[in-house]
Amino acid sequence: xxxxxxxxxxxxxxxxxxxxxxxxxxxxxxxxxxxxxxxxxxxxxxxxxxxxxxxxxxxxxxxxxxxxxxxxxxxxxxxxxxxxxxxxxxxxxxxxxxxxxxxxxxxxxxxxxxxxxxxxxxxxxxxxxxxxxxxxxxxxxxxxxxxxxxxxxxxxxxxxxxxxxxxxxxxxxxxxxxxxxxxxxxxxxxxxxxxxxxxxxxxxxxxxxxxxxxxxxxxxxxxxxxxxxxxxxxxxxxxxxxxxxxxxxxxxxxxxxxxxxxxxxxxxxxxxxxxxxxxxxxxxxxxxxxxxxxxxxxxxxxxxxxxxxxxxxxxxx
Numbered sequence: 001x002x003x004x005x006x007x008x009x010x011x012x013x014x015x016x017x018x019x020x021x022x023x024x025x026x027x028x029x030x031x032x033x034x035x036x037x038x039x040x041x042x043x044x045x046x047x048x049x050x051x052x053x054x055x056x057x058x059x060x061x062x063x064x065x066x067x068x069x070x071x072x073x074x075x076x077x078x079x080x081x082x083x084x085x086x087x088x089x090x091x092x093x094x095x096x097x098x099x100x101x102x103x104x105x106x107x108x109x110x111x112x113x114x115x116x117x118x119x120x121x122x123x124x125x126x127x128x129x130x131x132x133x134x135x136x137x138x139x140x141x142x143x144x145x146x147x148x149x150x151x152x153x154x155x156x157x158x159x160x161x162x163x164x165x166x167x168x169x170x171x172x173x174x175x176x177x178x179x180x181x182x183x184x185x186x187x188x189x190x191x192x193x194x195x196x197x198x199x200x201x202x203x204x205x206x207x208x209x210x211x212x213x214x215x216x217x218x219x220x221x222x223x224x225x226x227x228x229x230x231x232x233x234x235x236x237x238x239x240x241x242x243x244x245x246x247x248x249x250x251x252x253x254x255x256x257x258x259x260x261x262x263x264x265x266x267x268x269x270x271x272x273x274x275x276x277x278x279x280x281x282x283x284x285x286x287x288x289x290x291x292x293x294x295x296x297x298x299x300x301x302x303x304x305x306x307x308x309x310x311x312x313x314x315x316x317x
Contacts, residue, residue: 022084023052024115029075029087030066031114031308032094032172033315038066039129039308041117058082094315096173101227106200110171110304113297117305120298127252127274128302132309134250134270135176139314145176146245150262151255153213154182154236155189157276157295161254162234163196164300167226171304172311178303179249181239183258186213188222188236191283195292199300201226210235239265254299274302 026048030038038044044066051062059081060072075090076082099107120128135145149161158180165178193203202225210219213236225231237243239251239262247267253259256275265271276298282291 020111022056022087023048025084025087025091026052026058026082027115028111029091029094031117032311033071033075033090034067034312035065035316036312037064039312045118056083096171098170098173098227098230101230102167102170103200103202103225103227106167106226107171109199110167110300113301113304114308116297116301117308120301120305124274124276124298124302125305127272128306129309131250131252131270131272131306132313135174135306135310136313138269139174139310141175143175145174145250146179146248147176147250147252148179148181148239148244148265148268149252149254150181150183150239150258150265151253151278152183152257152261153186154180154238155186156192156279156292157254157299158182159188159192159234160195160292160296161252161299161303162232163201163224163226164296165303165307166230166232167201168300168303168307170227170230172307174307174310176307176310179244180234181237181241181244183239183261184213185211185219185236185238187217187219188234189280191279191288191292193222194289195296196224198289198293199296206233210237240267 027045030044030048047062047064047066048058051058060067060069072082073080075086077086102110138145147165149158149165151158162178162180169176169178196203204223206221206223208221210221212219219236221233221235223231224234248269249267250270250272251265251268253262253271253273254276255278259273259275276295279292279295282288
């Protein structure tokens with residue numbers, strides 16, 4: 001009887017999550033510590049897949065310039081063959097403290113998105129590269145880099161963008177801060193809130209309200225937390241609102257309307273056109289939640305790719 005009860009209890013225990021494996025861990029490692037060529041996601045994955053398929057290890061000769069000889073030897077050791085233990089140890093050593101502060105679900109979501117950089121289309125890939133180059137050129141230890149993500153109503157794409165950007169900065173341990181703004185503010189949309197919560201953000205009411213874009217539409221101020229001690233207050237506002245940086249920032253135009261309305265952004269040191277389709281077109285449909293999540297991840301993927309490049313270039317110095 002005891003044996004039977006024990007077997008039932010063990011059967012009800014959740015199965016241990018499988019490890020992501022050598023391939024995924026190697027992708028993460030080379031993304032952060034490889035040469036600029038490692039930023040070509042398709043080439044990176046193809047080379048690593050072929051190398052691992054041979055004998056379950058990675059040798060420098062199989063990598064076609066994806067990591068310098070000195071860095072590879074430091075990780076692999078004298079045998080010059082990188083195995084799972086070598087990769088895991090290097091990743092652990094290089095992990096920024098701020099990544100450990102991310103909410104567990106959100107960190108897992110970011111882990112997954114970093115394996116999908118090959119899903120970006122070319123315009124957004126180029127936008128990620130330009131943003132990374134600007135950040136690297138202006139990056140100084142102890143000095144924050146600031147960016148405002150801009151769409152028309154500051155209700156959907158811009159808040160998804162600033163939130164995913166702040167998450168990406170914590171993931172890669174970078175002193176980069178993202179804000180949001182609009183050209184015709186409305187309100188922080190409840191569907192945006194749902195998409196953020198679904199990824200692992202903690203979004204809560206503050207009990208206060210910002211100036212309304214429309215007299216009939218509430219514009220609450222909401223607290224967004226993405227990890228321990230990592231939070232901001234978000235609400236719909238103009239990009240020039242006093243809560244946003246006033247000069248020296250990057251302006252990321254994530255909708256075509258705001259892009260057209262603001263050929264110049266006062267105070268911006270970089271203006272980057274990177275439009276995405278408004279998920280609003282799916283409101284009230286069966287695909288509503290899925291499409292908001294899709295847009296969140298599209299923008300998040302670009303943010304992670306950009307800051308991954310920054311991390312790689314800083315590691316190379």
